Amino acid sequence: MGKKKGTISDAILVKDIKHGNAAAMEEIVRRYSNKVYNLAYHLTHDASAAEEIMQEVFLTVIAKINTLTNDAYFSTWLYRVATNASYGFLRKEKKYTEQTTIEEIDQEPSQDYEYDWSTLPDDILLSEESRTILQGSIDSLPEAMRTVVVMKDVEGFSNEEIAQSLGVSVPAVKSRLHRGRLILRDVLSGYFRKYTQPEGEGV
């Protein structure tokens, strides 16, 4: 994440932590605890797991910060640790098993282009049911795609941050994101279709 004017950069804080400065560690916790917690929470949907993951992530910081070669990449390294810890939790709890690999997903979206559901009223678009459908669809995306969609569309990270965090290129992030969004769009198109047809039924 970017550095605000007048604040100490992450790179300096990391350097200070490496030299045993506890205040620098406190500042890093203050700066990143919410971000790590939110990312873990949106990947696991479990508040207590997110707390545990956050703790585990910062313990990893203490244990492995000396292995970080480029101090300026601290935040993306931290998000990578958080993402790995979140999927580790989900696998351990058997809450997540990848059903489809990213390669197996057809790149071609469905043919459902003619139905314009963007004109539906907000109470339908934002209904509890549509949220549940969308959340379920995000959760069932392949891990590599799901992580990118959650980081970008739910958490608001930049493509560059995601690429660095996941150790992939920006074009790879964009490709996964685009394919993931098309899949979600298709699911929503299928779901919202019930509100327009057949004639005389639905809304």
Place this chain on the structure above:
Amino acid sequence: MKCIICSSLFQDYMENTLSQDIIDEMNTNFKVFKKCKICFKTYSLTIELSQKIKQPCCVSPEVVDKLRQMLIERFFTSR
């Protein structure tokens, strides 16, 4: 421009990272091909809805405080 190419550029179009001639070409495409325009509208709305499902969550200050204390202890014992 073919609709499939247009569709692959949705993201850059939304993030305003395309050159003006490509943007113009896409706008023309949207005018000519209704399906492509619908695909774009529903694609953008999918992103908007994904942003809106984010439940407000925030770790409590008490938890952060406990974490900070624990980390400081661990920080010194690990040295």
